[in-house]
Amino acid sequence: MEEYDVIIYGTDLVQSIVGAALSWQGVSVLHVDKSPYYGGASATLSLTEIKQWVESNNNDPSSPFDDVKLYVSRNIDTSKYSIDLSPRIIFSASDFIDLLRTSRVYRYLTIKPLTMFHTYKDDFFDKLASTKEDIFTDQSITVQTKRALLKFMRFVLNYQSESSLPIWTDFKNRPIAEFLQAKFKIDPIYSNELVYTLGLCPALATPTSVGLHRIKKYLTSMGVFGSFPAMFSLHGGPGEIAQGFCRSGAVGGAVYRLHSDVSSVDPDTQSIVLDDGTNIKYREKLVIPSQQQGSREVRRLVAIVSNDCKPWFGEGESAAVVVFPPGTLEGNETAVQCLIFGAESQQCQSGQAVWYLSTTEKGAKGKKELELALEKLESAILRESTEDFDIEVSEEDVILRNGTPLISSVRLGQSLKDFVPREKLQYLAKLQYVQHETIANPVADNVIPIGSSAFDITYDGIVEQAKKIFSQITGSDDDFFNVDFEDEDEEDIGEVKPLGSTSNSNSNNNSNAEPELTFGDAMEV
Amino acid sequence: MDAKPQTSVKLVLLGEAAVGKSSLVLRFVSNEFQEHKEPTIGAAFLTQKCQLPNRTIKFEIWDTAGQERFASLAPMYYRNAQAAVVVYDVTKPASFVKARHWVSELHAQASPDIVIALVGNKVDLASDDNGPRVATAEGQALADDEGLLFLETSAKTGSNVQEVFTALANKLPEPAAASAATQETPDHIDLSAAPNKQANCAC
Numbered sequence: 064m065e066e067y068d069v070i071i072y073g074t075d076l077v078q079s080i081v082g083a084a085l086s087w088q089g090v091s092v093l094h095v096d097k098s099p100y101y102g103g104a105s106a107t108l109s110l111t112e113i114k115q116w117v118e119s120n121n122n123d124p125s126s127p128f129d130d131v132k133l134y135v136s137r138n139i140d141t142s143k144y145s146i147d148l149s150p151r152i153i154f155s156a157s158d159f160i161d162l163l164r165t166s167r168v169y170r171y172l173t174i175k176p177l178t179m180f181h182t183y184k185d186d187f188f189d190k191l192a193s194t195k196e197d198i199f200t201d202q203s204i205t206v207q208t209k210r211a212l213l214k215f216m217r218f219v220l221n222y223q224s225e226s227s228l229p230i231w232t233d234f235k236n237r238p239i240a241e242f243l244q245a246k247f248k249i250d251p252i253y254s255n256e257l258v259y260t261l262g263l264c265p266a267l268a269t270p271t272s273v274g275l276h277r278i279k280k281y282l283t284s285m286g287v288f289g290s291f292p293a294m295f296s297l298h299g300g301p302g303e304i305a306q307g308f309c310r311s312g313a314v315g316g317a318v319y320r321l322h323s324d325v326s327s328v329d330p331d332t333q334s335i336v337l338d339d340g341t342n343i344k345y346r347e348k349l350v351i352p353s354q355q356q357g358s359r360e361v362r363r364l365v366a367i368v369s370n371d372c373k374p375w376f377g378e379g380e381s382a383a384v385v386v387f388p389p390g391t392l393e394g395n396e397t398a399v400q401c402l403i404f405g406a407e408s409q410q411c412q413s414g415q416a417v418w419y420l421s422t423t424e425k426g427a428k429g430k431k432e433l434e435l436a437l438e439k440l441e442s443a444i445l446r447e448s449t450e451d452f453d454i455e456v457s458e459e460d461v462i463l464r465n466g467t468p469l470i471s472s473v474r475l476g477q478s479l480k481d482f483v484p485r486e487k488l489q490y491l492a493k494l495q496y497v498q499h500e501t502i503a504n505p506v507a508d509n510v511i512p513i514g515s516s517a518f519d520i521t522y523d524g525i526v527e528q529a530k531k532i533f534s535q536i537t538g539s540d541d542d543f544f545n546v547d548f549e550d551e552d553e554e555d556i557g558e559v560k561p562l563g564s565t566s567n568s569n570s571n572n573n574s575n576a577e578p579e580l581t582f583g584d585a586m587e588v
Numbered sequence: 589m590d591a592k593p594q595t596s597v598k599l600v601l602l603g604e605a606a607v608g609k610s611s612l613v614l615r616f617v618s619n620e621f622q623e624h625k626e627p628t629i630g631a632a633f634l635t636q637k638c639q640l641p642n643r644t645i646k647f648e649i650w651d652t653a654g655q656e657r658f659a660s661l662a663p664m665y666y667r668n669a670q671a672a673v674v675v676y677d678v679t680k681p682a683s684f685v686k687a688r689h690w691v692s693e694l695h696a697q698a699s700p701d702i703v704i705a706l707v708g709n710k711v712d713l714a715s716d717d718n719g720p721r722v723a724t725a726e727g728q729a730l731a732d733d734e735g736l737l738f739l740e741t742s743a744k745t746g747s748n749v750q751e752v753f754t755a756l757a758n759k760l761p762e763p764a765a766a767s768a769a770t771q772e773t774p775d776h777i778d779l780s781a782a783p784n785k786q787a788n789c790a791c
Contacts, residue, residue, distance in 0.1 A: 101662050160779070169779040170633070171664060176777060288777050297776070298667065306662035313653035320658040 065343045067093040067318070069536060070335060071350040072325050075103035076301045077513060078350060079308035080529040083166060085536065086315035087546045093343060094309065094317055097324035100302075101309050103352070104128070104515060105149040107302025110141035110367075110492055116148075120496075125354045127515070130362075131496040139367075139491050145299045145410045146365055146494065149517035150402050150419045152177055152384070153294045154280050155287035159522035160294075162529075163304075165544045171307035173298070175408070176291040178377035180281075181385045182260040183439065184252065208250060215247045215257075220282060222275045231271055238267055239274030255388040259398045263521060265423050266397045267389055277523075293521075295382050298409045301522075325351070330507035345509070348536050353512040357500040361518050362429040364420040364437060369489035372403055372416035374447040381407035384520075385440065392435045397424040399436040400520050415491065423518055433495070441488045511535050594637075594644040597760060598668055600698075601650065602690040603675035604683040605657050608709040611743035612675060613649050616753055621744050638757040645757040647671070666697040671704075671756045676722065678708040678740060684722045684730075691734050703759045705737040705752050706730060712742040 071082050074096040082094045100106050104127060108116055117133045120126045135141060153159055153174070163169040204212070221227055234242040239262075243254040258264050262277035284292040296303050313319055324338040328351070334344045375383040387399040402419040404410050410417045420436055422429045503514035511532060530540040601609040614620050617636045638645040650669070655661045672694055676687040687706065694704060706727060714721045724740060731738030737755050741748040 164779050174777045174779060288779075288781075294777055298664075303664065306664040310653060310655070310662060310664065313655045314651075318657070319655050319660040321660040323658070 064334070065093075065341065067091045067343065067345055068347045069093075069350065070095065070343065070345040070348075072096075072335075073103045073350075073352045073513070074098075074101045074305055074309055074319075074321075075352065075513075075515060076105050076305045076308070076525060077515070077529050077532065078103070078352075079305040079312070080162070080166075080525070081350065081532050081536075082317050083168070083308040083312035083315060084529065084533050084543050086312045086317035087166075087544065088537065088542050089316075090347075090537070092312065092317035093320065093345075094312065095320045095323050095325060095337070097322070097338075099322040101321070102148070102302035102305040104498065105147070105301035105305065105517060107145050107147050107299025107306075110135060110139070110144040110146060113146055113494060114141065117494075127354075127356065127499045127501055128496050129499070132494070134490070134493045136489075136491045139412075143412055144367060144417075144492070146417065147300045147302055147410075147419070149301055149498070151300045151520050151522050152382070152402065153296070153522055155284035155292060155294060156280060157284070157522065158526040160287075162526050162544065166308070166311060166546075167548055168304065168307040168311050171310055172296045172304065174294050174296055175382070176289055176377070176380055177293040177295050177382045177384070178291040178380060179375060179383040180260050180292070181375065181383060182256050183385060183387045183391050183436075184255070204253075207248075208253060211247050211249050212253060215243065215249060216282060218247075219275055219279050222279065231275065234271040236270045236272070239264065239269050239271045240267060242271040242274075259388040260384070260386045263384070263386070263400060263519075264398070265400070265518070280521075280523075291377070291380075293384075295404070295408065297407075328510070330510050333509055348509050348511055350511045350513060350532065350536075351506075353501045353503045353514045355502050355504055355514075357502040357514070357516075359423065359500045359516065359518065360425055360497050361421055361423050362425070362433060362497045363495065364418075364433040365492075365494040366418045366420075366437060366490055367411055367492040368416050368418060368441075368444075369414065369491060370416060370444050371405055371414050372418075372444055373405065374444070375403055376405060381405035387432075387436050387439070392432045392439075395422075395424065395428075395432045395435075397422050397429075397432075399432055401436065401440065402520060419520075421520065430495075445488055592639075592642060592644050594646055595760070596646045596648060597670045597757075599647045599649045599671040599673065599756070600665060600669040601652060601673050601675065602656065602694065603673075604677070604680075604686040605654070607675045607677040607680070607683050608743045609673075609675050610651055612673070612707065612709060612741065612749060612752070613651060615743045615746055615749045617649070619746065621746070636753070638753050640754075640757055643762075645760060647753065647757075663697065666694070669698050669702055670760060672698065672702055673705050673707055673752060673756070674736070675707045675709050676727075677710045678722045678727075679710055679713050679719065681720055681722055684708075684726065688730065691730070691736065701761070703737070703756055704734070705739065705756050706734075707738075707752055708740040709743055711740045711747065712744050 068091045069085055070093045071078050072095050074094060078094070079101070082092050086092045096103065098106070100108065100112065113133060114135070117131050120128050120131050163172070218227060218230065222231060230246060231242060234245070239258050240251065240254045243249040243257065244251070249257070257278055258269065258274055261281040262274050264274055264277055281292050288294070309319055325335050326338045327336045328349065329335070333346065334342055335349065336342050375385070381404060383403045385401040385403060387395065389396050389398060392399060399420055399422045404417045406413040406415055418437070418440060420433050422432055424432055498517055500516040500518070501514045503512040506512055513532060530543050533543050534540040601613065603609050611621060613634055614622065617634045633651070634649045636647050636649065638647060650665060652661060652665070655665070674687050674690045674694070676683040691704065691706070694702060708722060708724070708727045727740065728738050730736070737759060739748050739752050739755065741752060743749060
């Protein structure tokens with residue numbers, strides 16, 4: 064009988080990290096997934112695969128997804144799109160970035176900057192005033208508010224220090240917005256930005272302790288790899304990164320078996336049977352996803368639109384965050400968070416964008432709020448992308464002067480002023496679904512259940528969960544990716560050359576590169 | 589500094605288990621051969637330069653790391669690969685059948701302008717008493733049908749190994765064409781660089 068130390072069922076991001084971490088410690092690992100793709104509930108799938116995914120979900124009562132609906136336009140090549148089931152962005156100062164570095168999994172990825180965090184208010188998107196410079200130069204902020212914001216920023220960077228504790232301990236479990244108002248006299252509009260957009264907190268009830276942690280993460284992320292707080296991986300987020308960890312695990316010696324379901328588990332004999340009848344023994348532990356659903360859920364709406372959405376991105380970038388704080392969508396109590404990716408993210412075709420909207424609001428209310436947010440995004444982008452405006456020129460507009468046809472500029476101005484977009488935004492595909500959290504309940508000593516919650520659009524908590532499972536297996540997390548990669552190509556280490564780039568860096572100065580990406584500068588400090 | 593322009597090229601290996609994919613790479617990269625090599629190489633990918641008269645090709649060689657065994661290669665494996673080596677064992681006709689499968693898999697999953705070399709390995713083992721051998725003409729015919737480079741090699745003796753990679757390097761588009769492809773994979777954040785600990789924060 065085949066035998067492994069550990070069998071892991073499911074290749075969701077956390078499982079993939081654990082599998083790779085174990086294999087690099089010399090643990091023999093079999094990693095099984097019933098799907099023909101990596102990533103499980105956080106997979107990155109083509110639209111073609113999404114179609115199959117929708118079907119298999121509707122036939123699977125144990126699936127954590129429900130209310131799955133898909134519309135796909137007939138005129139698109141569905142293989143040319145990558146959709147993340149649980150999209151996430153990476154903060155520059157986070158344990159997740161540290162993990163990508165220590166595990167060397169970043170070598171399989173292409174990471175790009177994300178600068179723009181927009182807050183929706185009064186039918187407009189505000190770019191965030193998130194740095195000292197932004198706040199000083201912003202004419203719309205009163206001197207009083209400026210002082211309050213700067214005072215708060217100084218505080219939050221060291222909020223865990225001994226001297227700062229008395230300021231917030233009383234508010235620890237109380238809403239962060241209340242704390243900002245009481246202690247720093249920060250107006251609700253600005254606390255919205257701090258709490259929902261910088262902190263990406265979902266609701267008013269977010270406790271101060273959590274809110275401070277998250278706001279600090281944003282602020283300390285600025286400048287770590289350049290003047291942007293966050294980053295994202297091309298071709299997809301968690302699903303792409305799960306593939307990277309699984310490849311790393313395979314290089315470390317783990318065995319991967321996709322499209323193989325576990326049909327039975329016997330903790331007494333420490334063995335499983337696969338759907339093809341193969342009997343496999345595990346010497347130590349079996350890691351399986353829990354199917355017990357918790358009470359929390361996240362509702363998602365993914366739209367592929369016929370607009371490049373460039374006005375929302377930072378210069379040279381192709382991703383942005385848009386947050387609709389509570390109270391901006393006919394009385395929403397929970398923020399609607401949106402991730403916007405342009406064609407350069409390799410998720411869609413040129414001239415298009417993918418919008419990921421999500422909320423933790425449940426039921427019909429959540430559904431309505433996502434639809435409202437979608438409408439607002441639609442009208443905002445139509446208003447902002449004037450180059451898409453298609454102006455009809457009639458015979459009368461053309462005046463012949465010296466035989467040269469000209470367009471009457473007066474008429475042109477007139478038609479621009481009265482312009483009403485003739486075309487609505489085209490939706491090439493729309494996908495909606497609800498994802499339930501699952502809770503890990505003990506099964507047997509040698510079986511470790513994994514619960515999952517995909518409520519965060521950052522990678523917060525992923526490393527912690529992976530480490531916890533790793534130590535349940537090995538006894539401690541001391542050796543979690545404690546690897547000496549001795550086979551590394553020495554020559555490449557520290558070389559400030561983008562990986563995977565085929566540019567001939569000697570002759571080409573690459574004027575397209577964003578200046579903030581020069582790491583030589585970053586290292587000088 | 590080297591005056592010749594250098595181009596990095598992702599190269600993927602494909603072929604049935606135990607046909608000698610890793611041995612081929614090991615021979616190319618470090619001119620070594622290990623009789624009882626473990627089935628995988630322990631690095632993310634290996635790199636080796638190939639010097640051409642007017643440019644340098646730096647191959648980033650991705651081994652399957654065993655993920656081909658249960659048809660579990662990720663889309664990430666094929667993505668942006670500009671060159672591929674499909675390997676079979678000349679003493680195992682079944683591995684040649686499998687090679688056809690990998691060629692069609694590459695046509696389905698990889699970029700349309702990928703340069704592919706078909707390699708019949710282990711020619712040192714091919715002799716009359718070693719049972720049936722995949723005929724050179726058979727390999728050549730498949731390569732001609734599919735527009736592939738074709739070579740028979742021995743990772744053990746080193747015969748023709750260097751030639752596989754040089755032939756691929758020569759067939760790759762010139763830098764002018766390659767830089768057009770670069771537009772799609774623009775420069776990105778290099779996480780191997782030390783991060784700026786003293787972040788430009790608002791303090």
